Amino acid sequence: MTHESVTSLVWLIPLPPLLAFALIVLFTNKNKALSHTVAISAAFLSWLGAMIVFWNAVKTEHFGEHPFASAVNWLPTGETWLKVGVLIDPLSAAVLFFVGWTVLMIFIYSVGYHNYGQPAGDHDHKGLPPHGATVEEHGHKHVVPSIEPMYSRFFAFIGLFAFGMYTLVVSDNLLTLFVGWEIMGLCSYLLIGFWYGKPSARNAAMKAFMTTRIGDVFMLIGIAFLYYATGTLTYREIFTEETLHVLATVPSGVFGLSAAGLIAILLFIGTVGKSAQFPLHVWLPDAMEGPTPVSAMIHAATMVSAGVYAVIRMFPLLTAGWHEGAPLNSAMTFVAFIGAFTAIFAATIAVAQNDIKRVLAYSTISQLGFMIAAIGMGAYIAAVFHLITHAFFKALLFLGSGSVIHGMEHGVLHTGNHNVDPQDMFNMGGLRKKMPITFWTFLIGGFALSGFPLVTAGFWSKDEILADAFANGHLTIFITLAVAAFMTAFYTMRQITLTFLGEARTKEAEHAQENKWTMTAPLVVLSFFAVTYGWVGIPEHFPLLGGIIPNWFHEFVGGTLAEHPPVLEFNIVPLLTSLAVALGGLFFGWLVYRNVNSPAEDKLQIPFLKNKYYFDEMYEVIFIKPAVWFSEVFVSKWMDKGFIDGILHLFGPATGGVGSAIRNYFDLPVINQFLGDGSADATWWVGKNLRPIQTGRIQQYLVLSLVVLFVVGGLLYFLLLA
Amino acid sequence: MTGTQIIFLIFALFTLGSALMVVTTRNLIHAALWLVATLFGVAVIYTLLNAGFMAVVQVVVYIGAIAILFIFAVMLTRKDLRDNVSQMNKNWWAGAIVAVLTFAGLVFTLQGWSGFSKTAAAVPSGFDAISQLGDKLTSPAAYVLPFEVASVLLLAALVGAVYVAFNKK
């Protein structure tokens, strides 16, 4: 395909999911099979487009210098135009690859997760999770999982979500990136609160939206500032030498940052919200209220990745004035600090969580912290690499946990005991026997997350981050990340041990079942990538293996930047640390938890950790209660009802008074009585008094007419002739 | 004062006096007879105006037909032979004023006319008024049409009067 035709194809990639959304909402809502067919076909078309573009990108020599770019004049702004368009450079090509795969896998998975093909539930309501249907089989009844009542709606929403993500990835300017960003924000609200009948889901949806909104406000200020400073929002026009130099040297007046630094930090705050970094991390664990494919979508494949993608995209701005080997500028230090802190902070919370999805949620926060820390340190390639590998194995882990929960729900429906939480790991156990495919794929994902050496992608990407930290002398960050990596491996193994190993702890776990191919096939596909993707980025100087397969990833993605990032020298220390923390964490995790069967025995159930350092409670007191007071008392009661309604209440009676006055003093006396009745009375009176003239006597008529004749004639005579 | 003038004055006064009596007597038969007198006076005036034919027609038609008709009507509509109720209605003064005003108005208007005081031209010799009149009344180029229409009018009046007054006992 020619360069131009591929560029045209790029414009089309976001469209099929949008079309799917529109079609499902407008037409196919009632027909479940048609809805999921439309949605999956759309995801497939976008996947196909993404693959074609990626393949062409990879084939192109020096792709970074000839990206697929096309822009149109969109908004006239005085002399110039604000342009919007698409740009596929090496970074977005790589991102497009993983977005295409994960989105398609999640769409296919959703068919099975929402129990397509199952009967409708006994008392299922729209807005609540399905609760099972009783079927008669061979004379005895048992309860089977029922189909989700809002099946089509789910596919519509994830279609819109996919559209938002694709738009964000293919755009060449901050404006359409922000548009995609906000669409995903909306969809996360819609999807987290998918089961809107549950108060916890509604609250979680609002929390997610509000928290990310805070970040978005700052991001918008950053975008506005950037436009004001440079007059453009297109990446390639901002990241020119002159513009960056100017931005880097002009002081912004805030905290001693240069303009570039301030803009970068403002945009970064958007990422803090969207990618759930400290202190705006509070929404992500609550977002587990949504159905599991949503969690996978939001927290692995798309939304949180979008946050990191945005920061990576702004790398030239963040690092304006910095070069490899120099100490970090203030913006970078800030970013790295937030990233590293979040990584360890979230990891400490994860070890005390019992809900299988919560562990993964905090794990996501922690891993995003790794990526942010990498960017903060200037490790461009490492950050992108970890972003992509994380997307694959985290999506895999979430879908796997969904599969576990689905299997556990089967058991719950079988025993009929609805007090058992199918998501609590302490109710599971021994599931490796009941759900083998889920077990093996989850194991692969978990090992990838922990950084199991060589055969998992996570190892290669995490190792690169640690290597970069060590090589550039950021020892605090290095140690922090290493400790966080240890804890990651530890809680991952804790999770696997409690869930799959050992014996079933409850009856429900005994009756768990493996799921259909629509759920297990995506797991297998994703685990393939979780294993192999790491091998495209093996560092050149790696002992033994380095150099056998060229570090394609470094070459390809490195071409995005104006200056190719240098290849790191190999150092044994980070490698050893990486191996130690990964294997050590895994081992300890297994060791401690193989004999723990209940929360009481779990020594790490420290309340402080379990309750997430009471951050939610703190925010409630500091921010939420005052905001609620402000809106309910100050604005609603005093200003709106008191003041504004008070003025209106003056208008009402005033108008009423004026109306009554007019009625009583003008309408009734003047118009009704005087003009209306008065004219009638006057006419009657005149008639009554003129009537006697008509006597019927001719002589009187004659006399009268002659008199009148004389009078009028005389008048006329004297008037006309005198 | 020439003889004609004297004759005129006498008969003018006679006519006016009779007319006054017509409108003031109580007895209707008397009024009708005074009407006859008035009509005679008018006939004489016509003679003075050299309209001999008019005078004769006046006597024959007016006195001979119309006045007789009046007498018949009076007789047919008498409740009792004694009329001692006042013959004038309530507003006789208004009528008097109007009559006087009419007279005054007419005279006043005519006074302004230049020909008001002109004297009569002499009748040309050999002027035969009657044959001229006859000629005019029957010639299509002159007044035959009004003449014929007048006769139709008389027919209509005749029929109408008979019909109206017919006693369907």
Place this chain on the structure above:
Amino acid sequence: MIPLSWYLILAAALFGIGLFGVLVRRNAVAILLGVELMLNAVNINLVSFWRYGDVSTMAGQVFAIIVFAVAAAEVSVGLALVISVYRRRNTVVADELDLLKW
């Protein structure tokens, strides 16, 4: 010798007297008498204008003759009406014939 004005004044006076009779008399027949007087006054006027104008045009006399005919017609119909009314209502007093009163 006799100025036109004398005839015209005579006619006007006769007319006024006739008008007085019409307006004032109670008896319906007497009213018609007054009408006759007025018509005679008109005739006098017409003939005197004929005489004091161009004698060869007979228009004045012809008009007067037509007036005769009309007067005759009018009197006959009027008296027929009076007689008919008398038969119905047994009165000829004009003031009592007021059916068209309000």
